[in-house]
Amino acid sequence: MITPKAQAAIALLHDIYYLSSLDAKMESTRLPENIREELLGKLCAAGLIALTDKEKPQEAPSYKPTKEPKDISLLDILEATEEHLNCNHPTTEEFYSRYGKAAQKLGVVNHMTRLYMQDIKLFDL
Secondary structure, eight states, X not given: OBOHHHHHHHHHHHHHHHXXXXXXXXXXXXXXXXXXXXXXHHHHHTTSEEEOOTTOTTSGGGEEESSOGXXXXXXXHXXXXXXXXXOSSOOOHHHXXXXXXXXXXXXXXXXXXXXXXXXXXXXXX
């Protein structure tokens, strides 16, 4: 339901928050460099993170959070990355086990979206 690129952005944000809370250096998520750079740029442009080390703008440890995690929503991340929710398939058990409490809410969104899309017929378009 959450696109792979949005999942990668969530992972990057988790890394950045983890690094800032420990004031430590660690390996960022294993993403292709071009994807990592694109996502870091989009998250920075959206004001969710800020670049602190201009020598290494392609690495997550070069960024710091600009907001508390409780103040960043899934909508903020989707808008920043220009991603979307994929409601083309029913929500899977794997999704529920991966995202816990958030998956319950997203499962309802997915189900309701699918019901509404089912009611839109070809002649309505």
